[in-house]
Amino acid sequence: MGLITSHLTKAEVQELLGVNSFGMWWLIREHETFPASDDHYDPGPFARFSDTPQEPMWQGTQLYRWAAHDPEFQQRGAVLLRPLADDLQPGKWLGYHDTPQGPSIDWHTSLGTIRIVHTTTLGAASAVASDLARSGNPDEVVTVCALWGDMGLSGPALVAADAAWPSIEYEVEWDIIAQLTGQDLPWWPTLLRLPDLIRQWKPGAPAVTAEVPDSDREKILRRAARNDAFDRVAKGALIDMANDIRNTRVSSVETDIEIFGRGRPGRGRSPIIIAARHDSDVHPIPTVENRKLLAAGWSRIAASTEPDAVAALGVARSRDPRLLPYGALTEVPAKPDTVVARWARRLVPCDPIAGHIELAGDRSVDAFFLDPVTGMPAVRTQGDKPRWFFFAPLRLPSGRGKLASAILYAGVWITTTDGQVHPAPCDPREHLWYGDGWGDRPTEAATVIHQLLDDLAADIDLSEHWNAPRGLTNLLNEKHRPGTELSRAALLHARMTPHKRAH
Known part of the structure; x- marks a missing residue:
């Protein structure tokens, strides 16, 4: 996530600070810390061709933060960045609210009502504050906070947008809100940040134990596993991948809790309450270690004509x-x-x-x-x-002679001494290329050719392609016309040549 970047015109700056044109001129002239206009502001493609001089613009966040820290203008600056009173009274929990951006909890404080939206959606704070402004702000919310998604100095990082200026977002520390409310604040791991769980929470409530919901990919795999068109081996492969995804999701909840629960090293405990935890008694789910058996199941799924096979195959291509x-x-x-x-x-x-x-x-x-x-x-x-x-094939068939040549055309092609031509085999997570790679080098293609020169039916291993023979890599790094054919003799000669080839 990040901040929504907004810009203010001179008139908007005057409105925000409550000054006239002369007051604006005086501020720019006399306040050394007053933010400069944004010279890098992009007014859009049409404004570039206009003869009218472009009006100066100010970064909204920068100006709003400045105002909050300036004694003269702090009451017009970012609400949560203004100095806090020494005699803060404890706040009060006001309950749950649904918003279009996600579930939220309201807190009454000495500054007014603060709404915390438990989402990391970009622009969520500004969107909720804008909705409040348009609706007349019936709940009298002063500012809206949303989660940044990262860890701040004092707890989960927050993004805020005030109801008075909803288009301007700024960062705020978790412990500022905790000081205003007078208590630790609840936080939910990403995958347990669910409206039903957040709706149940109230101060003093223990952490809820909840099942991590199925992802869409899990649902696809488990639905396919219920299809009787697949045999036991195929069903086993589908269930195993679904279980592996489930374990990954549960692990991500554990990692979230570990990171956010312990706080920043050296800064003491964060004022945070872990409001929900996963059910650790049934995880992790055991998974199959025999990858040959799993691969056999996926071969049958890939050859199927079932719609469920198509959906499952898409999951597998991204997962494993x-x-x-x-x-x-x-x-x-x-x-x-x-x-x-x-x-x-x-x-x-x-x-x-x-x-x-x-x-x-x-x-x-x-x-x-x-x-x-x-x-x-x-x-x-x-x-x-x-x-x-x-x-691309994962390997070429055995008993087909030797590698006769490599042809470079929109990739790498292999000809064999028995007259066949094949796309070069390639790992599904790699790609084969040749030519000048703008600093990169075609070590993947060099590795494949190196292995096929010794054994046409070799199981290709690209795990250490950066160690490809230097001579082969240099040969493929040269500029080649599409359709260039490199003979076996040329490839063998290059492989035995450790120095860089002359151009």
Whole structure:
């Protein structure tokens, strides 16, 4: 999260400070600490072409903070940044409120009613304060606070927006609110920041034990696991990934509580009450350690024609793509007389499976194909400039000779001594490229070629691609025309050349 950046015109600055034009001139001239206008303010694309001189603008937060700390203008500055009275009276809890930005709790204080919205949504404080101003502020809320999402010096960091100037947000410390209320303030971990839980809270209430709600991804996987079209192995893979997501979510609650509950090192205890905790008795859920068994289940899901398989496959690609039978998603132009056209000639049209639908996404596709050699699905888009989308193989088939050459065309392609051409195998979390990488170097492609030179059917390992042979990396780092073919001899020679190649 962050602060909503707002800017004030000269007229708005005068209104905020209660001065006329002469008073504004005097402030700028005589107050050394008065904020300068924002020279970096962007008035928008149309104003740049206007002949009218641009009016100076001031950063709202900067000016509002300045006013709160200046003795002459502090009653017009940020409410929660003004000096606090020495004889503060304890505040009072006023109860729960629903807001369009999330659940909130109101507190009566010597400054007036403070509304704390328990959300980290960007601009939430300003949005709630603006709604109050438009509605006439029936609850007489002086200021609205929302969570920043990080840890401040004295507790959870807060963003505030005052009802008088709702467009201006500023940072405020947790202990300022605690001093005004005269008590520790409740806080809920992100995943337990639920309206029903917050609505139940009242001062003195013990922490509620609550189940962390299912995420959308968990729901997709568990729904698919109830589909009888999948066998026991596939269902086991679906349930295991759902359980793994559940464990991660519970762990995030534990981490939240640990970080926010202990406060800043060296600053003592934060005035915070952990208002909800997860049910630790049933977590973590045991998960399957046999990744080969899980991969077998996901192979069956990827080959399914069930809609549930499509949704589950999308979850798996973002969660743990190395369990899938597919490498990196690759996109290349469907042009004749290219290495892509050579490869495409062997593709077999087929009915779509889940893997095809994951490839297609929302693209307009005219046909679905399967590579009979590697088993990888592929789709071709429609339009004047059709393109191929496919998953790179994880490995090339054995018994197909040796690597004969590498062709550089919208990626890396491998030809073999038995006359075949393949997209180079690639880990699903990586991509293969060549040429000048603006400081980066194509070590991924160099590593793949290095391994295939020794064993065409090698299981590709890119975990330490930065240790690729320097000569191969230098060769691929050179500028190459699309379609350049590097022979086996050239690749072997480069691999044995440790120094940088001359251009």
